[in-house]
Amino acid sequence: MTDSMVAVELDRSRGGSLEALLALPSGEVRAYAVLAHRSAAAAAVIAETLAGSGLAVLLFESTDVEDVVRAADHLRANFEAPSVLIGHSAGGVAVLAASRRIAETRAVVTVNAPSGEIPPAHTALLVMHAPTDQVVGIQHAGHLFVAARHPKSFIALDGADHLLSDPADAAYAAAVLAAWVARHLPAAGTPAPSAAELAHRVVVTESADAPYGQRITAGRHQLTADEPVPLGKDTGPTPYDLLLAALGACTSMTLRMYAERKQLPLRQVSVQLRHARIHATDCENCETAVGLLDRIDVRIQLDGDLTDEQRDRLLAIAGKCPVHRTLHSEVQIRTSLDG
Structure with a gap:
């Protein structure tokens, strides 16, 4: 040695x-x-x-x-x-x-x-x-x-x-x-990818654990995704579950940041979400007039000694979380073959 x-x-x-x-x-x-x-x-x-x-x-x-x-x-x-x-x-x-x-x-x-x-x-x-x-x-x-x-x-x-x-x-x-x-290494002096670059890199690959199972690498974190039985083996959340989780987590984080900044007595935030496909005729304020559209119901529970005014303000802030705004904005998805 x-x-x-x-x-x-x-x-x-x-x-x-x-x-x-x-x-x-x-x-x-x-x-x-x-x-x-x-x-x-x-x-x-x-x-x-x-x-x-x-x-x-x-x-x-x-x-x-x-x-x-x-x-x-x-x-x-x-x-x-x-x-x-x-x-x-x-x-x-x-x-x-x-x-x-x-x-x-x-x-x-x-x-x-x-x-x-x-x-x-x-x-x-x-x-x-x-x-x-x-x-x-x-x-x-x-x-x-x-x-x-x-x-x-x-x-x-x-x-x-x-x-x-x-x-x-x-x-x-x-x-x-x-x-x-x-x-197969970068030339000497080539800067390595920054932590911020890696944090925004998500890689999804098929898993051998289930017919539709997926392994998800998000930065240094590991997740799984799958379809429920009988189509899949339920080894992880469905893609729509993960979408709801992203919106719920972002909503809760945004509320916590706002409460800390405004020094509000907010003890705990809980967000429940549900996704459904509904007929356009069942939506009074939607631009889509015919066919089906997606609806996400978000229910927020706020624990703490909050006034009605503070609760109303937090409800308004919930709609300003970045993921919420992304879902409401025009999104360009560029797809190409790799290799």
């Missing part, structure tokens, strides 16, 4: 902690990477080689996607979110799945790994596999590589075993990996 390795303890989602190491470059950090492995010796060689190329690597032994996500959260909170995810053996399956939950991912590398989820569009993929691997057959690498989108690369680790037990094999894999990663 070298002085460039720093011990780190990560909190696990199911409780307890995970011991990890952070390999740091001697000079400026060009980017951060996460390495989930099953061989401490090979992982150390890879991490130290990448550190020599300017990458800081957080490495740990795990095959759990939640551990990879937690590791990324740790780097994001304390340094910078990882742009490279590396997985050895079953750790490769974990980083493939995590690439859809870590919005900052630019490149994914698997080493002697079973096939898994395909990384998001425009995420570079390097598949490294030993043709003579007796634990995970080379066919797994073939399935993953064929299914993945470009940019993608494949490197055969001729003569190596599953754990890269021979130091020479580990060194070769590390050198090739470092050279490949360098091609």
Whole structure:
């Protein structure tokens, strides 16, 4: 172990902690990477080689996607979110799945790994596999590589075993990996996306948990969406539920901000919402005269020693929340194919 390795303890989602190491470059950090492995010796060689190329690597032994996500959260909170995810053996399956939950991912590398989820569009993929691997057959690498989108690369680790037990094999894999990663990182001095930019980035991908299930990554937050039974499996709110949640949350936040600014004795806000499709003839003040239209009913409960005048003012303010105004304004939605 070298002085460039720093011990780190990560909190696990199911409780307890995970011991990890952070390999740091001697000079400026060009980017951060996460390495989930099953061989401490090979992982150390890879991490130290990448550190020599300017990458800081957080490495740990795990095959759990939640551990990879937690590791990324740790780097994001304390340094910078990882742009490279590396997985050895079953750790490769974990980083493939995590690439859809870590919005900052630019490149994914698997080493002697079973096939898994395909990384998001425009995420570079390097598949490294030993043709003579007796634990995970080379066919797994073939399935993953064929299914993945470009940019993608494949490197055969001729003569190596599953754990890269021979130091020479580990060194070769590390050198090739470092050279490949360098091609898929921003040039030195390129500013990383700001926290504000990431906060407004939402990525939705299909989930394998249900026919219509979706994984939603909003900045560093994870959500799910689905359709109710029998069409779906009810693994998450419906899209309209999420729309109502956005309006309700925005309404409550707007009321709280106003009450704080005006020093009103507002203790608690609760917003109930319901969406329905109604006939236009049932709406007296709507521009649409025929057919069906959407109606959202919003009921607000205000707890606190408020006067009637204060309650009326809060009701008026509720209609000024940004999401409410967006739903009432002209919205341009630009849709294009990616890749």
